[in-house]
Amino acid sequence: MMHYPAPLQNVIEELKKLPGVGQRTAERLAFHLLNQPAAEVESLREALRALKERITLCRECCNFADVDGDGGSEGPGPRCAICRDPGRDRSVICVVSHPQELWKIEKSGGYQGLYHVLGGLISPLRDVHPEDLQIESLMRRLHRGSIREVILALDPTVEGEHTSLYLARQIKPLGVVITRIAQGVPIGRDLEFTDEATLSRALQGRVRVVL
Ligand SMILES: [Zn+2]
Incomplete structure (x- = not known):
């Protein structure tokens, strides 16, 4: 050969x-x-x-950011282009598991709020626990008080559901409106494989989470 x-x-x-x-x-x-x-x-x-x-995590939302990006006045570390954009609605945070989903929602257009990237989903089977994810940093952002709605845009899988429920329970005492994307996303399907139009519709048709 x-x-x-x-x-x-x-x-x-x-x-x-x-x-x-x-x-x-x-x-x-x-x-x-x-x-x-x-x-x-x-x-x-x-x-x-x-x-x-040059790629690191945004100090606000944990999206990918360029280390050369502007850190703003509130502390060390760069912020991503979305967190730096003065045109975004700073009262809404859409929670996703990975940056790929964030980019998909961005490409679908129609969402003008901020994001928070968890870095995964809670999964006892895979030994992924709340403290392994960017949940504490999300709670810190919410405690600052300027957020009126949190949209949970996690996979409609067992792990996604489990993580959404965990987050909703954590967030509820803060009095922030909690919604979740609903219609259109096939059950058991990762958002990674959901097309942008479907994701956009799911975001528009989000429903309030009641615990
Ligand atoms: Zn950011």
């Missing part, structure tokens, strides 16, 4: 670790890179380096 030169084989092996990339795609991409001018490959390398060096 013929073997590729080691540097080429190494790139193929690295690319195959990416989601959705099999042997053939990895080979095609590796040969493509090999045929590019050095400057093109360098710019890809630089972009990948910056991805890990």
